[in-house]
């Protein structure tokens with residue numbers, strides 16, 4: 001029986017992974033063959049001078065709206081308080097995604113997740129924002145944004161159910177791992193939320209015998225599966241920290257809200273925000289093994305196309 005399983009993996013695995021690129025190689029797509037997608041929107045460092053740097057949007061005092069462009073329309077002015085554009089890089093997130101991909105491949109006998117990487121500096125493009133704020137109306141950046149989203153769509157089209165993990169870094173003093181499901185900090189604290197509000201709505205509908213609270217932060221949650229690998233990897237939400245309880249926390253951004261299962265479809269999504277000590281080369285290999293195992297325990301990831 002064991003021999004048959006081994007043979008099956010050998011025959012089904014691919015030898016070399018296909019890689020696709022968007023325009024100017026700003027966006028890279030490592031084509032996978034399992035129902036798992038890893039996205040890295042903020043780990044890039046290319047700064048082409050053909051794309052003006054993202055700074056602040058223009059604030060219109062009458063409509064109280066931000067217009068993300070470099071030439072403010074009349075009646076609006078650049079406003080770095082009301083219309084701030086975040087440009088900080090999430091250091092080592094690309095390295096973390098690639099290390100995680102390698103470990104998942106090792107654990108599954110050669111199958112690969114889909115990996116989508118933005119190589120542009122966040123000062124030029126932020127794919128975790130809607131198109132206007134992401135690209136400031138610059139066609140070259142808008143094309144890269146389209147490439148990033150189209151590659152996610154292409155990856156999703158190869159699976160029925162699946163999971164997208166959007167990988168980020170944060171510098172919060174708690175130094176914990178923040179798992180974002182689109183449930184806000186205050187709603188986690190108060191307990192006022194439902195599965196339909198979340199980016200794992202599809203998964204919750206499949207697991208009808210498990211309460212959403214158990215799936216989000218209890219014995220069946222990703223936080224629990226990560227923490228059981230190593231007690232140093234404190235997660236929120238999880239059984240140890242069911243809510244941020246006044247601490248710093250990111251609940252998820254454009255990518256998980258657009259490409260998770262809150263709005264439609266059967267691909268779930270979770271934003272994972274890592275503290276720096278976990279992304280550093282000293283911890284990264286150990287953490288990649290832990291997260292790979294936790295993801296395979298948490299989700300029924302399908303191998304093969």
Ligand SMILES: [Zn+2]
Nearest residue numbers: 042090168169
């Ligand atoms: Zn980020």
